[in-house]
Amino acid sequence: MTEFFTLVSPTQALQTLIDQLNGALKSETISSIEALNRILAASITSPSNLPAFPRSTMDGYAVRAKDTYGATPNIPAYLSVVDEIQMGTVPSFKLEPAQAALIHTGGMLPENADAVIMIENTQTSRNDEIEIFKVVSVGENILKIGEDVTKGSEVIASGSNLRPQDIGALMALGITSVDVTVSPIVGLISTGNEVVHPDSTINPGQVRDINSYSLSALVQSAGGIPKRYGIIKDDLTSVQEAAKIALSECDILVIAAGSSVSARDITSDVINNLGKPGILLHGIAVKPGKPTILAVANNKPIFGLPGNPVSAMVVARLLLVPTINFLNGANTRTTSSIITAVLTRNISSIAGREDHVPVLIKTVEGKTLAEPVFGKSNLIFTLVRSTGSVIVPINSNGLVQGSLVDVHLY
Amino acid sequence: MTEFFTLVSPTQALQTLIDQLNGALKSETISSIEALNRILAASITSPSNLPAFPRSTMDGYAVRAKDTYGATPNIPAYLSVVDEIQMGTVPSFKLEPAQAALIHTGGMLPENADAVIMIENTQTSRNDEIEIFKVVSVGENILKIGEDVTKGSEVIASGSNLRPQDIGALMALGITSVDVTVSPIVGLISTGNEVVHPDSTINPGQVRDINSYSLSALVQSAGGIPKRYGIIKDDLTSVQEAAKIALSECDILVIAAGSSVSARDITSDVINNLGKPGILLHGIAVKPGKPTILAVANNKPIFGLPGNPVSAMVVARLLLVPTINFLNGANTRTTSSIITAVLTRNISSIAGREDHVPVLIKTVEGKTLAEPVFGKSNLIFTLVRSTGSVIVPINSNGLVQGSLVDVHLY
Numbered sequence: 115m116t117e118f119f120t121l122v123s124p125t126q127a128l129q130t131l132i133d134q135l136n137g138a139l140k141s142e143t144i145s146s147i148e149a150l151n152r153i154l155a156a157s158i159t160s161p162s163n164l165p166a167f168p169r170s171t172m173d174g175y176a177v178r179a180k181d182t183y184g185a186t187p188n189i190p191a192y193l194s195v196v197d198e199i200q201m202g203t204v205p206s207f208k209l210e211p212a213q214a215a216l217i218h219t220g221g222m223l224p225e226n227a228d229a230v231i232m233i234e235n236t237q238t239s240r241n242d243e244i245e246i247f248k249v250v251s252v253g254e255n256i257l258k259i260g261e262d263v264t265k266g267s268e269v270i271a272s273g274s275n276l277r278p279q280d281i282g283a284l285m286a287l288g289i290t291s292v293d294v295t296v297s298p299i300v301g302l303i304s305t306g307n308e309v310v311h312p313d314s315t316i317n318p319g320q321v322r323d324i325n326s327y328s329l330s331a332l333v334q335s336a337g338g339i340p341k342r343y344g345i346i347k348d349d350l351t352s353v354q355e356a357a358k359i360a361l362s363e364c365d366i367l368v369i370a371a372g373s374s375v376s377a378r379d380i381t382s383d384v385i386n387n388l389g390k391p392g393i394l395l396h397g398i399a400v401k402p403g404k405p406t407i408l409a410v411a412n413n414k415p416i417f418g419l420p421g422n423p424v425s426a427m428v429v430a431r432l433l434l435v436p437t438i439n440f441l442n443g444a445n446t447r448t449t450s451s452i453i454t455a456v457l458t459r460n461i462s463s464i465a466g467r468e469d470h471v472p473v474l475i476k477t478v479e480g481k482t483l484a485e486p487v488f489g490k491s492n493l494i495f496t497l498v499r500s501t502g503s504v505i506v507p508i509n510s511n512g513l514v515q516g517s518l519v520d521v522h523l524y
Numbered sequence: 525m526t527e528f529f530t531l532v533s534p535t536q537a538l539q540t541l542i543d544q545l546n547g548a549l550k551s552e553t554i555s556s557i558e559a560l561n562r563i564l565a566a567s568i569t570s571p572s573n574l575p576a577f578p579r580s581t582m583d584g585y586a587v588r589a590k591d592t593y594g595a596t597p598n599i600p601a602y603l604s605v606v607d608e609i610q611m612g613t614v615p616s617f618k619l620e621p622a623q624a625a626l627i628h629t630g631g632m633l634p635e636n637a638d639a640v641i642m643i644e645n646t647q648t649s650r651n652d653e654i655e656i657f658k659v660v661s662v663g664e665n666i667l668k669i670g671e672d673v674t675k676g677s678e679v680i681a682s683g684s685n686l687r688p689q690d691i692g693a694l695m696a697l698g699i700t701s702v703d704v705t706v707s708p709i710v711g712l713i714s715t716g717n718e719v720v721h722p723d724s725t726i727n728p729g730q731v732r733d734i735n736s737y738s739l740s741a742l743v744q745s746a747g748g749i750p751k752r753y754g755i756i757k758d759d760l761t762s763v764q765e766a767a768k769i770a771l772s773e774c775d776i777l778v779i780a781a782g783s784s785v786s787a788r789d790i791t792s793d794v795i796n797n798l799g800k801p802g803i804l805l806h807g808i809a810v811k812p813g814k815p816t817i818l819a820v821a822n823n824k825p826i827f828g829l830p831g832n833p834v835s836a837m838v839v840a841r842l843l844l845v846p847t848i849n850f851l852n853g854a855n856t857r858t859t860s861s862i863i864t865a866v867l868t869r870n871i872s873s874i875a876g877r878e879d880h881v882p883v884l885i886k887t888v889e890g891k892t893l894a895e896p897v898f899g900k901s902n903l904i905f906t907l908v909r910s911t912g913s914v915i916v917p918i919n920s921n922g923l924v925q926g927s928l929v930d931v932h933l934y
Contacts, residue, residue, distance in 0.1 A: 146722075150741045164905070167728045171902060173785050201758070201784045202718030204728045220718055220783035220831065222729040262903040270908060277934060278745060279837055279907035282738025285722035286731070286833070286904050308612035308630055312556075312695035318577045318614045319632040321696070328692025331560045335688060348611070374611045374628035375583050421630065423696070427689055451861035451933065492581060493672040494696050495574070497689035498680060523861065524687060 121399040123508050124432045124468055127408060130394050131437065134410040138443030139365060141293045146284045149276045151337060152294035153442045158270040160287055163260035167204075168223040172255040175214040175236060175244060176227035179252045190237075190245035199224065214244060223256060230255035263287070273445030275337075298441040300333045300434075301360030302326050304345045305353055305381065306372020306421055311345065324423040324494055325370035332430055338366070338438040348377045353384045361388055365441055366415050368434065373421035378405060381418045385409045388416060399467045399508060402491035403429040415441075422492040428470045428503070431524065451523045453502075455484035461513045463506040472500035473521055484521050497524075531809040533918050534842045534878055537818060540804050541847065544820040548853030549775060551703045556694045559686045561747060562704035563852045568680040570697055573670035577614075578633040582665040585624040585646060585654060586637035589662045600647075600655035609634065624654060633666060640665035673697070683855030685747075708851040710743045710844075711770035712736050713753045715763055715791065716782020716831055721755065734833040734904055735780035742840055748776070748848040758787045763794045771798055775851055776825050778844065783831035788815060791828045795819045798826060809877045809918055812901035813839040825851075832902040838880045838913070841934065861933045863912075865894035871923045873916040882910035883931055894931050907934075 122130065141155030170176065177193060185191035198216040199205050205224035209215065214231075215224055223230070232255065235248040263269050269287070270280055276294075284292065304326045312322045323345050330340035341364055346356045353369070361367045367388075371381040386392050389411030398406045402425035407418030415437050419426040439446065455475060463469040473484040484504060489496040502523040506513055513519060532540070551565030580586065587603060595601035608626040609615050615634035619625065624641075625634055633640070642665065645658040673679050679697070680690055686704075694702065714736045722732045733755050740750035751774055756766045763779070771777045777798075781791040796802050799821030808816045812835035817828030825847050829836040865885060873879040883894040894914060899906040912933040916923055923929060 147737060147740070150744055165731065166726060171900060201716065201782060201787070202720075202729050218784035218786070220716070220731070257900065257902070261900070262905045269905060278738045278741035279904065279934070281741045282734040282833055282837070283904045283908045285737045286734045288722055288724070288726070288732055290722050306611065306630070310612075312698055312700050314698070316576060316698070319612050321575065321630070322698055324692040324696045327557060327695045328688045330557070331688035331691045334560055372611060373630035376628070377611070423692055427692070452863060453861070454864055490581060490667065490671070492667070494689065494693045495672045495679060498693045524689070 121397045121404070122395060124398055124400050127395055127398045128433050128436055131408050131410065131415055131433070132440055134391065134394065135415060135440060136413055139296045139298060139441050141295050143291050143293050146281055146290050146292050149292050149294055150278065150281060152276055152297070153337070153444045154270055154272050154274045154276065155293040155295045155443060157268050157272040158284065158289065158292070160263045160265055160267055160269050161289070162287060163265045164262040164286055165257050165259060168259055169257045170217045170219055170221045170223065170230045170255060171257055172230050172232045173219055174217060174230045174232045174255065176209065176217045176223050176230055177214045177246070177250065178209055178211065178226055179229040179250050179254070181212055182231060182246050182249050185246045185249055187247045190247050192239065193244055193246060195242050195244055228252045271445065273443050275444060275446070295443040298338045298365035298438055299341055299363070300338045300366045300368060300438065301341050301343055301364035302329050303343045303353070303356055303360055303367070303369045305348055305369065305377050306345070306374070307348045309345050309372060325419070325421070325426045328423060328427055329368060329370065329430055332427065332435070333438065336435040336438045337442055348372055348374070348380055350380050350383060353380050354387060357384050357388060361411065361414060361416070364414070366417070366434070366437060368417045368419060370419045370426050371421050377421065382407060385416055385418055398429070400428070400432065401467050401469050403432070404467070406433070408433070423494045424491050424497055427497060452520045453482065453523060454518055455482040455521050457504070457513055457515055457517050457519045458483050458485045460515045461486055461504065461506055463510060463512045465509050465511055468508045469506035470503045471506065472496045473502060473504050474499060475501040475521060484519055531807045531814070532805060534808055534810050537805055537808045538843050538846055541818050541820065541825055541843070542850055544801065544804065545825060545850065546823055549706045549708060549851050551705050553701050553703050556691055556700050556702050559702050559704055560688065560691060562686055562707070563747070563854045564680060564682050564684045564686065565703040565705045565853060567678050567682045568694065568699065568702070570673045570675055570677055570679050571699070572697060573675045574672040574696055575667050575669060578669055579667045580627045580629055580631045580633065580640045580665060581667055582640050582642045583629050584627060584640045584642040584665065586619065586627045586633050587624045587639055587641055587656070587660065588619055588621065588636060589639040589660050589664070591622055592639070592641060592656050592659050595656045595659055597657045600657050602649065603654055603656060605652050605654055638662045681855065683853050685854060705853040708748045708775035708848055709751055709773070710748045710776045710778060710848065711751050711753055711774035712739050713763070713766055713770055713777070713779045714755045715758055715779060715787050716755070716784070717758045719755050719782060735829070735831070735836045738833060738837055739778060739780065739840055742837065742845070743848065746845040746848045747852055758782055758784070758790055760790050760793060763790050764797060767794050767798060771821065771824060771826070774824070776827070776844070776847060778827045778829060780829045780836050781831050787831065792817060795826055795828055808839070810838065810842065811877050811879050813842070814877075816843070818843070833904045834901050834907060837907060862930045863892065863933060864928055865892040865931050867914070867923055867925055867927050867929045868893050868895045870925045871896055871914065871916055873920060873922045875919050875921055878918045879916035880913045881916065882906045883912060883914050884909060885911040885931060894929055
């Protein structure tokens, strides 16, 4: 397998591609409610303090802390209760010395109050008077103005992927619309004279199109918009025409070549005809996925993926997903989750290539195990039977049974 | 904090709720293309062998393995090339002894061929004859019929969450529509006289509705369908009426109570009036999130969540998301990703409650660190500034700086 030594690693390949691109696509303004999993195009600065007024974090009495000094269960402090503060309203009074006001969690403190004593530490002694059994210090049981965020501070950075809590936080500040990046449209072409539509009855020699659909779903998961151009027969003119249209309509073009030599050669010729600078790399030191083509034309990235559906998925996760993230302006390039597990068998590899081995995660007696899923690297169901993949690094000859490995979940 | 000792753990609370429910909702048939992240309602059995015919995994020549026996670079075997097998077609001939046929990756083997020799290990010696420099054994470089899946075998289990590779694999088998569970509709009601719509200019004493939106987005991420019923004022009749309508229209009802005592009391009364068996639990040993109500009426789960937006999110991730998964028929109850990190500071807790502490994940000199995010537990931006949470177990007094902790990403 010495041919791998002349090839670049997946990391280098990605960098070579990214270096040719201009950065994130343009942005659009959408309702914050619709912004889940979208990428912020500009940092959000808080237009106001949150909270905007001092609030109680407890049910109890708003007090002046110094009026409680020295209070114990044996020698309580006595305060007169002047009012109950209604939720959502501004107290219409100031606290004078030795006064308290009934307040609920989230209620607004009256002027001069600087602490709240929990209801559990008080007792009503007679009408409009309470006994206080515990000292509270200034600021106790209250949220100060701006304690969550201060006006003018950056609260969510440009490039952030908006999560449920981020959407809620935007609403807290009254930010009901946001600028997010436009999601890249990813054009998908399958080629191969042996490839037929999944709805078709297949004749011997034919196979159904897998790549258009697995890649479509992966693009969707990664925050891109898939656009399928169907299955194109292996002739230069047909593939060239489809590729030209797809490139003009999309931000990224993916051609999953048929598995024959001629289909691969056609893909290479087609990509080279699409524009400058053209093909950047042909072949990557990864297994499965070696015969990958990376190119750029009209500032748009182009991927020539192997027809083998497993290779296509491995390379798409490794290079296409980070490229989608890059065009999305996301401040993290990969989104995959990693868990640590104990490898149940040796995995052998060959130095000079990065191996991606599907594994099934199992929990046995509280231990998380990663069990390699066997099968040739072009069997799509090896990906179905697995929970993630283990990467054997490019300069390693393999991984040893019993060692701790990172499993990239998919 | 001894009050926590009388309360059940989050795990027990979830079990108490699940025990009252009937299981997954009904199913519906949808196009496989639309089925990403949906849950399979019935196991998928393969209608055919995959591959359906013996295929080459290499570019080379289809041969009878025994015709290559003894071949070396010095003493090659000679075979006559009878034809080239076109992609997608059935070879129209059988291989006779000492014959070979040119074949491409993915091509169908002719009758009598039982191996493929890679093109690199051959050389054309003269017209229609090749020299073979290497022995191939029976089955080498071919995919046998059914090597990926055999006809009639279960290929994807009921309750599986469909991933991109699963969609592709369904297409490989010609399964273009699937039965998936109907996603539960989750009704969301916010209450509180202090709570106003996010679009509103707020007056002192008022706060904008966070919970309707953060919970809505969380429900969406978890595979439910959120349905917002808006902000209802704190009076029994209004909340009761809204809750009754929402329960009739949804599969799960969530009331995020205003933070005042009266709002919480109203929630409790409203839930108790909705039907049998009613409230199962009032209060859970978790911080934040203690004043949670769990109930069931008309076989539908009902959650009374604290108004504090952080508590509401913690409890929703802990109990609402697994309940959505349960009604979805998902065979895993939690979907959160966990990474292991080194804790950068001590976290103190109190035995008897489970603490959920927000942390920010940082990578410093190749080490993954979990840095606790400080701030009172009702500040929504503590969730924005954090990457996940660390759980201090119910019987622990805290976690020590430098220890390895599991971070539940959100």
